[in-house]
Amino acid sequence: MKESDYSNYVKAFSRLFEAYDAAEPYLDLGEDFKYFIGRKRNWLERLKSPEFPVAFLGAFSAGKSTIINAVLGDDILPQATKSFTAIPTLIRRGKLNRAVIHYLDEAEREELKCLYVEELAKELRKPSDGYQKLGNSELMGKLTKDIEQHRSQFGSFNKQKFFDELKVLVAGWNKLTGAVKEIALADLTGYVTEDYEDVLFVDKAEIYLADVNIPENVVLVDLPGLGVVNPRHRKVTKSYVENDAKAFVIAMKVFHLLEGEEIELLAEVHSQRKRVLQRAFWVINQWDVLSLQHKKEELANFEEKIEHYGFHIAKDRVFRVSALNYLLLKLIQDGKLEKSGKIREHVDALEKAIGKIPVRGEAENYIRSLEEAKSFALFRAHLFEYLANTARAEFLEEARSEYQDLANRLRDKLEPLFQSYKNKSDDGMKNSFIAGELSKRQHDIIERLRDTVEEHVKQLRTEVLPDFEFWREQDQAQLAEQITMAIDGLDRKALKNELLKGLDSHSVVSRLPHKIEENLRIQNTFRAQLQKLLEDQIVRQYLRQLLDAITQVDALPEELMESLQDRLSGRDMLNRLKGMCDVFLFDYGNIIDELGRAIMTSLSGAEARQEPNLVELLQKNADAALEIAKSMNLVGPNDNVKQMLALGLDKLNQIHGALAAGAKQAKGVTRRSNDIDYALDYYKGGLLDYTRKQQEQINKYARRGIKNYFEELEEELLAYFDAQKGEIAKVIMQRLTSDIDNELGAEMEKQKVIKEAYQVVTQRIA
Structure with missing residues (x-):
């Protein structure tokens, strides 16, 4: 497909967005439509730098890394002794050989946490919403308590590894958030396998190769295996299989054909979207180790499993290969074997297949003649041919469909305004404008x-x-x-x-x-x-x-x-x-x-309570009363108070009367x-x-x-x-007519923009 095919679509999309941007201030648009426009803008970037991802999936030890290295014709990916984790490894052409490690940002960590919580909640038989709204500290405390209760009730808990990884994630929540780290290719193994202590926080690895024989727009994607705990594995893999990858390669090894969670996922996707398998290439690796009898049995086994899953596979998409022998021959042909790493330790497999280790000039002939190597070369050629023709054609057809969808939606938004402006004279436009603006305002x-x-x-x-x-x-x-x-x-x-x-x-x-x-x-x-x-x-x-x-x-x-x-x-x-x-x-x-x-009741009650008897009154002023009694000869000069109080009531009243006479007026004033x-x-x-x-x-x-x-x-x-609508209309009319030239000028510009935008969106794509 010519480069001009992409540039034509870039120009076509650009014209639509220029028309939209000019008309947007005059259109009544909701947030949903603006979101729709934002998604469509992504097509401009995709068309300017088109990429065609090829996703490789297969169970651990199926030989994915060797197959990818053989496609590259070089020993690039490490031969991991453990499964790759939730780390897609993207390989593309670049100006320099380098690798870049991308760490999860805040949103991606939150997504991973939610996936763990969903798995744990399902096992605990509880709704996940109750956990999702909790902060990290509260969440871990709640899960710990619920897991203990579950284990006590049922005797076991089957998702302990999920909880262990969640604890690691939460404990290192702010570790390397959104970081991007460039490393040497030789150090890649230390970042993409389970041995890396911070592997849980890695999003993806990108490899750029300057000297590699793959088309410029092709990206090889080594997908994470599904056999480990991290729930992001399945989501990433499913996304590539369903949407992102323009082709994908199912890697299998003999005696284990169509096995593993990857095949189960493929069957699940196929049951919903039959066209997915049209993009699949089936590679049976290590075919060279089988005897003729075993080859017949494995082919029968493969056919049986294909029927079991209901897959419809074209025979020219199934390749029985030895990725290792092809890679060794390719390295010998290019003079790179001696500079390669551990791959040199496997040359005995090539010697066993052809009886010797060929020299550089012989390697190309063996690639053409050795059955499993020839089959791999055919697979590689068919894969790139598919990407160069069918996949790119589908990509451009998708771009055409997206363009047409965008143009139609924009036309629907512009149509009412365009029709209202169509075939109007200047006077008619002026009167219509004034009437419309008056009513609207x-x-x-x-x-x-x-x-x-x-x-x-x-x-x-x-x-x-x-x-x-x-x-x-x-x-x-x-x-x-x-x-x-x-x-x-x-x-x-x-x-x-x-x-x-x-x-x-x-x-x-x-x-x-x-x-x-x-x-x-x-x-x-x-x-x-x-x-x-x-x-x-x-x-x-x-x-x-x-x-x-x-x-x-x-x-x-x-x-x-x-x-x-x-x-x-x-x-x-x-x-x-x-x-x-x-x-x-x-x-x-x-x-x-x-x-x-x-007040009156209170005072009266107080007076009644404060009226003492005669004896109490004389006792309060005993000395003065005794002197008065002596002066009145009621008691003898040597008598005491006790003898005075023993007098009769009449004599006591006389003493009290004389005692009170001197203080009567003062007492009344004080009380009042x-x-x-x-x-x-x-x-x-x-x-x-x-x-x-x-x-x-x-x-x-x-x-x-x-x-x-x-x-x-x-x-x-x-x-x-x-x-008061009428009075308000008078104010509007006065302001409108006082500045009618400027108002009309703005209206004329609006109409011009709408008409031009409408013309753009109704044109056929070039």
């Missing part, structure tokens, strides 16, 4: 206004109000401080003087709360603080935010904005709160009455003074307790009232915008 502005209001109210309803505290602890403390300062700051002398007038001091003191309220108006303080909180927390914040958001739409006439500013000033909400304040303070008068009655202070403190405590109890109610009803207000406001504003 009016609709867009109304929708923006609606979205602004609805989003604002939704945020208030769902994010702000559920935990909203209108009357907070600091607000309660501020009110308590104001009440305390107001009561403690009273002119107590004037208040006492007024309360001491009259005979019934208790009755006057009980009316003290009403007298204080008449002077201080505590309920006004309460109401004023509520209203200030509303203005600070709601009006200034949320109503003004809403007004600012509406203003940014910048499409409302000035008189409509003035109307909205008035509507969103907070006046209505303040009026609503004033009504709420009246509800909160509805029983305030009753509370004042209750406080007065409580104490009553007033007690009443003030009782009133202050009762009022603070009342306002504290109101705090929960205030928050409950204020939250509900604010929610109801904004929902009513939302309905009112949405109806208002709909009613």
